[in-house]
Amino acid sequence: MKLLTRTSLYLSGALLLALTVWAVIFYVNMLDEVHDSIDDGLANSKLLVIREAEKDSLVLQQRTFDEGNYAIKRIGKTAALKHVDTYVDTLMYMEEEEDLEPVRMLTTTFWAKDGHYYQMKIISSMVEEDDLIEDLFYSLLWLYLIFTVSILLINAFLLRRIWKPFYTLLDRLRAFRLGSNERIEPEATSITEFRMLNEAVQEVLESNTKAFNSQKQLIENASHEWQTPLAIALNKLQLFADKHTLTEEQMEELYQVVRALERLTRLNKSLLLLSKIENRQFSEASAVNFNELCRELLEDFAALTEHKNIHVLFHENATLTRQFHHDLASILLTNLLKNAITHNVIGGELNVTIETNRIIVENTGQPEALDGEKIFSRFYKGDSGSRSTGLGLAIVRSICEAAGIQVAYEFNGKHRIEITFPAHM
Amino acid sequence: MKILVVEDEPELREIIHDALLKEDAVVEMAGDFDSALDKMLIYRYDCILLDINLPGGSGLELLEELKRQGETDGVLIISARDALDDRLTGLNLGADDYLTKPFHISELIARTKSIVRRKQFNGKATISIGNLVLHPEDREVIASGNPLPLNRKEYEILSYFVANKGRLVDKTALAEHVWGDHIDEADNFEFIYSQMKNLRKKLKDANAGIEIRAVYGIGYKLTEE
Known part of the structure; x- marks a missing residue:
């Protein structure tokens, strides 16, 4: 897997996780804030309705939500005194939407000037949670997609740029042959890690090249140095055979030595040839x-x-x-x-x-x-x-x-x- | 035939000296750069056998100096360095041939003679032996007035033997001369055997007046009948 792919994968995974967690927290907080704000509104409405009722006793006749956002009924004193204000989420049929819609409802009691106790329910329409979640989900999805694409683009661009010295070094290393006298010249870079890598690679290569060259030199020199003593030994034996009258048996023995020397010579020459081929010393084409x-x-x-x-x-x-x-x-x-x-x-x-x-x-x-x-x-x-x-x-x-x-x-x-x-x- | 041997290894110098004396050559020797330079500038030689690594300098420098003086002495470089560069440099500087150590005496003699012949007669010399006349320039052989058809390798073998008349030619030396250095299993003498069989038959049929005799299992020797 390429470095680019791997980092992009990690980043997009981490981003997905972070966004999900964030979305949950955000949703809960927002909903809390919405409730808070509606409840304040309901409390305010309650005061307004009670004040209205003092002026206009008709208000107390409003038994259903048909004409407004509140409904009032008379209750007994004991029930009224026991009651504590409650805020609940509930559903209510909305003609406009032709559907049950979520509402926030405040149930409270109050004492009117006519001396009776009343219970009042005030409602306020709420955000629809499923709509909210849906909206949030799509927004987040878009956000995630935009993030991911930007990360990919930035990654591709930045990584290529930042890692360029690395890839350059890699290319040169691939083309490098031990024994060829070319040096690896890494690209200058301001990134410390890459500079260290370049230096380390260069050091290793240089010491290897040095060792290789001295080995090669040794082998070549040794092979060349053998040639002269081999020549002397071979030629002396041949001259000896030529000069003296020897029996067939003596000649054969003498030439067994000659053959061994010749073989050694040939081995030596073949090895020299091999090393020359491998050193690319045959360039004239x-x-x-x-x-x-x-x-x-x-x-x-x-x-x-x-x-x-x-x-x-x-x-x-x-x-x-x-x-x-x-x-x-x-x-x-x-x-x-x-x-x-x-x-x-x-x-x-x-x-x-x-x-x-x-x-x-x-x-x-x-x-x-x-x-x-x-x-x-x-x-x-x-x-x-x-x-x-x-x-x-x-x-x-x-x-x-x-x-x-x-x-x-x-x-x-x-x-x-x-x-x-x-x-x- | 006047030859100068420039070689720092005394033993090898002796060997070359002995071998050339057998060919009735006048042989002078030099063991280092300075004495070689003195001799090369004062006297003329038919062929100079020149080692490259010398005490006091390089044989290539000697060659350069010789050519700068406009001298036309033949030069055969003999060197342990088979490096291609040396070979090319040597030949470019005007050397006539290049021989790598270790070499067979018969190879050295054949090459020296070939250079001397080219220098002395401008290559037009013919060589007579027995009933044969060799025309090295055209690589032709005439036997008692009639052309003797030989293939390339057969001609090379014959001229090699002619140059080494009376000398025992080692099979390996022959194989390397004919097939080159870099062939594995050159000691597989079937190669030489079959070629020699054909050549000897042709010489016999043409009544060449020479015979290439097998010497034990070791090599061959050319003698006039």
Whole structure:
């Protein structure tokens, strides 16, 4: 859930609760105030009617509410003296409304000049509670809606503005690659938390980059430093073999040492190549025609495929030309094809298909699927007896990753490796 | 063939020296920047084998100075740094070729000879061996007057052996020369075996007067019959 959604939800929830509680309190208070005010009015009316009755005894004849807002009847003395003024809410038929309407009624007693006791009921029309509640409800609903919409708008606007440094940092972090020498430059911000975050991120990244670079430097230097002693050892042995007349047995033993040194050399070179690819040190791109390259390589491999009696099918369904480092393209295809030939069987098949943005290499081989993840990892060897470095397909993957090419392995009776170029390259 | 070897590692210098002497070359050596600069400015060489990391300076600076003087000596850079930048810089500065350590002696000899030939005869030289005449510029081979059709890789292998006549060529060296450095499982010698089988058959059929002999299980050696 996005920050914006989450805060908006919380705010609108809290607002709903607050408004409801407020509405109840407001309603009760208001009603109380209304009663208060009407009761005062009724008390006042009572005095007025009594004063009127003193002047005009006809007033005392008003038995019903037909002509006014009061009704008077004569009562006994004892009842009159016992009586206390009461205010009640009651319903009364209103001709105008043609309905029972709520009224406030004061019941009181008084002594008139004629010496009798009278009971008087005075009414005043009241607010209709259901109408009041309804009105209140709609007003509140409108208020709530207006609040919510404003909160959403303000939130959207403010949050986007306030959190901009955060999102900027996030974007830059996403694009960041350890080992690439670019630095993350966070946006300047006056918000303390964000400034602290920026500083913390920068510190972590810098120390990581430093550690990474020194590791890389160490590995590269070590690899380079090995080259010279390896060269001396290898070349001395070869010159030795050339200079002296050795028996076959001696030669074989000598060359077992040579082979081991050669393997070490190759491992070293492959690892250096991998690290260079991963460091994006191959930047010089030119238009590479993969059809041509593939054709050339298949021709180069012809002696071997003929030797293993492998049936080669080359389908060119389209021309695939991309901006690519030429050596890398060559290493990529060579490794793919060599892999497909080396792990093939005598009398097997090799199908190479080129489409607008794909190259598919399919070959017969061991009749079971390989682990699609592992075959591209470093030092993976299908058969442990193999003297390969186990880096061939790792190099393929590295090249592809650096160029944004997808690599997929599939087994459908044949081993199939498919590399898909991004459309926009 | 007069060669200057600029290399600070004494052992490697000795090895290169020995290998070149076998090719009847006149070899001079320099172990640091200053002595190399002296020699390069005073004497002319057919080819200078130039290390990049030297005590006292960089081989690339030496190369720059040489080209500034307008000298046309061939230059083969030999460096432990396989860094692409160095390679490009070197070639842009006018080096003729670039070889990464560790290298096979046979590879060094083949490349040196190729540079010397280009410098001496402007590339137009032909190489005669047995009944064969090689035209390196056109990558053509004539056997007793008739063209001998070879594919690209077969030609490369043959010229590699011709440059290393009489020398034991390690299978790995051959594989790397023909297929490049960055191929995994280069020690899968089937590659070389099948190619060599075809080439040897063609040479035999054409009565080439040379033979590429397998030496135990180790490599091959070209000899004239």
